[in-house]
Amino acid sequence: MDFSKAKFIEVDGIRTRYFDAGEGETIVLFHGGNFGSPHGADCAADWNLNFDGLSGQCRVIAVDKIGQGYTDNPRTDGEYSMESVVRHALRFLEVLDLGDCHIVGHSRGAYLTCRMTLEDPSRIKSNIMVDTATLGPGQGRNHIVFADTPQPFLSRESQRWVMEHYSYNPKCVTEDWLDELMRVAALPKYQESVEKMEQQGLEQRVFLPSHGRQKAETFDWLMERGTGRPNLLIWGFNDPTATVDQGFVLFDIVSHKEPRTEMHVFNESGHFTYREHPEAFNRLVLDYVKNL
């Protein structure tokens, strides 16, 4: 994944970075994390071990979600919410005029892809969700795993520590990935989003409460009508934050009304399953979308 080949597009006034390569079935990758996270500056580069492999066999697009990576921050305090992440992502598909595509979401990004599929499935052929406590029922463990995150936050060593503690095999935390996470964390707009979420308290006042309410509604919809699209859940057996038993209960919920639902568990894998097993992950996803 060549970070110098980034593209930019305006999505309702939000300058949005994405990477676009390959031909064939379109797969859009949505990374995890959220704007202003003091632990890790997640962005499209999270997929850097998968992007080239996927683009050899399909068209793959990896986008920076609103407020993350090199994509602009939300314009108002009230938009520091998951609702605006969903709105931006749906509009991104529309503005880029992608046609039918498969969407893959990781962690908070999997809550996003599920919600996108429920809200507007018109362009979505399938919904692939990876390691997500944000959508998983019950309570995730991030606050426990990262209680002792080393300071200063977002320094290279701190981000390395976080990503290694997410992982089963720390070797999946590569230097080129950390380079990009460091570049993002150093951007003034990233610092500003940390200030908003942490110091001004938008995470506690806006982001988490609105997400909690919307998550309950999401379960209502999944149990009532389902996604209406095939779903694939992918989980790392050793994920310390989004535990595999959350995944199993999520599977029961997602499959309740949508029979075309599968789940795949990788052993010796933490939160970034696609980084721990990049080749097997790519093969699984490519075979899945080609055989639908």
Added chain:
Amino acid sequence: MTIAGELFLDVEGVRTRYLERGVGDVVVLVHGGNFGATTSADAIEDWGGTIDDLSQWCRVVAIDKLGQGYTDNPRRDEDYTMDAVVQHAYKTLRILGIDSAHLIGHSRGGYLTCRLTVEHPELVKSCVIVSSNTCAPGTGTNEMVFANKPVPSLSRESQRWVLERYSYSADCVTGDWLDALTHIAQQQKYAEAIDKMMNEGLLWTQFLPGLQADKEDMFRMLGVRGIQRPVMQVWGCNDPTVSHTQAFGLYRILAAKERRSRWHIFNEAGHFCFREQRKRFNEVIRSFITDA
């Protein structure tokens, strides 16, 4: 609405409802649920006829937990936690002069009795944990089971629907129970607790993350020194919110360090197994406490 034998007590400024009936060894009953819950307004009344049955042979002390039933809400935002609920129950017992008791906790109350036993074994003769996924490792299925509950939530009909879904047979959801829980939910203080938990979002920013950390802390203590008291899990095998995997996970933790660990399973019983197998519940408890 009153219940025979109910009394009130000031617990550090929190007006607390409790009930005493019978003579003999003290058996403390702690109901489930939490303040500001939008599914059902649990309180002492959950126990139904079990209070009559037990009080034939022991001194029953049943309490309304902090913020539930007719007990005041937490006085400070930071006390909207499970830990504050546990501390409130502990102080209630101390103020009542109870220094040696058998504890029976249902659902979230089962976590409370287990936690009290681990923290204050000197106070506890034995501990019973009834149908509690809060006290068990893994992810409960409440969000799945109670998706799309009827609105308005906490109305008599909505609570009926919730309690029937918890149960094997709708017969245990009696009119007097529904009347009591509906009345509890109509209090101004109940609406205030909902506002704190759902609108301000303390459920997601504080209560659930704190409970998860406390649970893991308790499992660690149980793994190191054990519960040190006779302990019994009581489960209804038709409870849709507690899986066998979860129940087995808890038993494995308890039994690893405590020889006097028991596990009783009732058939044709859901979450409120003491209502559905009332006669047998009383017998099983009496037999266990006699041994203890």
